[in-house]
Amino acid sequence: MQDISELYKGYEDKVIDGRRIASEIEGEVKEKVSVLKDEGVEPALATILVGEHPPSKLYVKLKHWACKRVGIRSIDHKLPEDTSEGELLSLIAELNEDDEVDGILVQMPLPRHIDPLKVMRAVSPAKDVDGFHPSNMGRLMQGDESGLVPCTPKGIMIALERYGIEVQGRHAVVVGHSNIVGKPTAAMLLNRNATLSVCHVYTHDLSHHTRQADILVVATGVKGLIRGDMVKKGAVVFDVGITWIEDRVYGDVEFSEVVDVAGLISPVPGGVGPITIAVLMSHTLKAALSRK
C-alpha cells in the first residue's frame, strides 16, 4: 500500500483524510455489531466476484478484511469469467432466500455478457448494500436517503459533513454520470440543495464547467483529467477515479497541481476508497438490524 503520510507530506491541512473517516465509521459499526451479536444476530455479507479482473479481486479482498475488522461474517463467492447470466441470477436468488445473509454485493464491473442492470434488479432491495436496486435508487431520487443508497456517494456526503462543508446553495459539479457514482452523487447533492452541473464524456469545454465548482466530484477513470487551471480557488475537490498502472493507483485529479488551488482535496489513494468500504460495513449492519 502506498504510504499516505509520505505522499501528502506538507499538505495535511488540505487533504481529506479518508482513512481516518473510515476508521471512525468502522469503530461505530464494530460497537453496534458486537451488541447485535450479543442479541444472537450475526451480521453477514455475501460477495460475488465474477472473473479474474485483478483490481476487482483486490476490492473484494479489502471488503472481506473490513468485515473481519468490524466483526461481520463474510461469505466469498468466486465465479469463473464464463459464468452465465442465468447462473449468476440463480446464486443471487439463493442468497436472497438465505435468512443468515444480510447483504449481497456483486462486484462491478461484470463481464460483458452479463447485463449489470438485470443483476442490480435481482438483488433483494432489503439486502442491496450497494444501493443499486431501482427501488433504493428511486427513493434516493425522491430525497429519501434513509434506506440503502450507493456507498461511494454516501461516503462523499459523510466527508462533506465531517469537514463541516456547506452544500446548500453552492455550485457542485459532478464529472461522470455512471449509475454507481455520478448519478447518485448528483442526486445526493441536489437533496442537499446544491446548484448542480453534471458533466460527462460528451460535455463540451469541460473546464468551463469545472472552474465554476465550489464542490467538484470527479469519477471518470481518466488519469489526471483535472488539471490545476480547471479548478476554482478554494474549491473542495473529490477525486473518485482509479487507474492502476503497474502496482500504483492514480486518480482523475492531478494532485500536485490541484492541491495548490483547492481549499480541500480528497486524494487517490486514501480518500473516498476507504470511506466507501466503511459505508458498506454500515449498510450491512443496517440490513442486519432489520432481522431483529
Ligand code: NAD
Ligand atoms: P464509468 O466507468 O461507468 O463511466 C465513466 C464516466 O466518466 C462516464 O460518465 C463518462 O461519460 C465519463 N467520462 C469518461 N471520460 C471522460 C472525459 N474525458 N471527460 C469527462 N467525462 C468523462 O464510471 P464509474 O463506474 O463511476 O467509475 C469511474 C471511476 O471511479 C473509475 O476509475 C472507477 O474505478 C472509480 N470508482 C472508484 C470507487 C471508489 O470507491 N473509490 C467506486 C466506484 C468507482
